[in-house]
Amino acid sequence: MVELSDVTKYYGPKRALGPVSFEIEKGDAVGILGLNGVGKTTLLRILACGLRPSSGSVSIDGHDVLDNPHEVRKRVGYLPEVPPVYGDMTVRDYLAFVGRLKGMTAGAVAERMPVVEECTRIAEVRDMPARHLSQGYRQRVGVAQAIIHEPDLLIMDEPTHDLDPVQIVEMRAMIRALKDSHTILISSHILPEISQTCDRLLILDDGRIVASGSETELEARLFVSRRIRVTVRPGEKGVAAAHARIAGTSGVKKVEKIGADDGIAEEPGSATFRVEGESDVRAEVCRALVEGGHDVITLTRAERQLERVFVGLVAGGSN
């Protein structure tokens, strides 16, 4: 569906993107994750035919963006970070205008309109001038204009930008619903936005893709599950014995007891340890503690793992 090969973008001598190569299959939902200014918007605008790459090739559904831009534009729906809404038009007139602009007939627009209004839940503001819309509705109208012509590829740049928590949840639900009918590409610097809506992630740093794969694949590849947190009831053998038991487990590199200072609400008679292993040592630690006569209350990975992948990668390391 989408193929990029060695794509770069320079603004004067400054490299903003690339070289970047990847493919997206039809029906995939792919998230581009990266800090602000790493080239996410540049990449999306190249795919939406709004920016010319300095080198490399980009094709969407077999059409090259430079050789056949109009064919690409017909197949792509694009929601920029700031929805391109005309304040003087009512929502309905605006969507009809966009539909016609994208090559739809008046009849096709009229037929499609109720579906789009239902999908994006904008029916109640359809006759309102866009300048009077709240930020949440503006964003929904932005999504509506991107899908009015039933594009194969839907590109959204920071779709939850400037939304409140309730609107963010609604937007994520809307994106998940759109996954059934579109190939989706979303960019964000907020990890949950990507991990909760996409099947595959591309992590972008300094204009380059530094990692790609599903959340699980990335975690496995980067050994991020090696940090765990275990809470035990040491019993009469005491906390020191539990500590020693964990430290003596094969593969464990470091053990430290954590408590209220680390934001842990301990039950009376229990102790919590942060454990770092050479690999995923959850099973070994659990077995060692039980064999040592300690009750294991909880055993979890120490931190939200994908967060660590992201931070580790963009900080120049891999955890």
Place this chain on the structure above:
Amino acid sequence: MGATGIIFRREFNAYVRAPIGYIVGAVVLFLDGLLFFGYILGADAQMLSGYVLSEFFYFASGMTTIAAVVLSLRLIAEERQTGTQLLLDTSPVRDREIVLGKFLAALAFLSALNAATIYMPLLIMVNGKITIGQIVAGYVGLTLIGGAVLAIGIFGSALSRSQLVAAVVTSVITSMFYLFWQISEAVEYPLSSFFSALAIHQRHFPGFQQGIYHLRDIVYYLSLTWFFLYLATRTMEAKRWE
């Protein structure tokens, strides 16, 4: 309806919905009316009606020029300012269709404003000896000079996202075309012929004022319009992928 028609409809409605259309309309009609009643009706009653009509179209052309400059400023610069240009850039629409749709919408609105002044020449006709043909020629001239200035304005608007910059560029270019006449009087032949041929008003508009069509005047205005619409299109093409 092609992309030009779709854009024409949106832009024309934008003039009707936004205050700018009403403000420009009110100011132009007020000043046209003021000049007509103050200068023409209040003047020497012995003036020939043909001369009175010519004077009316003389100051109406000035008002049309100013209105064309103001109406054109927002056409592209505002799209860039508000981010809606991105919608046009990522739609399967050619730049020439965008430019032409916007130009025709502005020209239609400007023509509607000019049409609202029709009662003034009709008053002259009722009280004098002028023909419908003379009036039509005057309005054709207003449309042509208005179209040329709108084309300059669209080019100015395409250059920058700032309407202020667009205003400066458009005003400078338009003033230059007005001043070519004064320059032609200050230099020797053949430069004088060159500059006078380019003068947007004094050389090419008086014929329309008097109800006379000169092919050279029509060709001049259409060429000027085409040239600046072409420049605007090329500017849009260059900026579309930036």
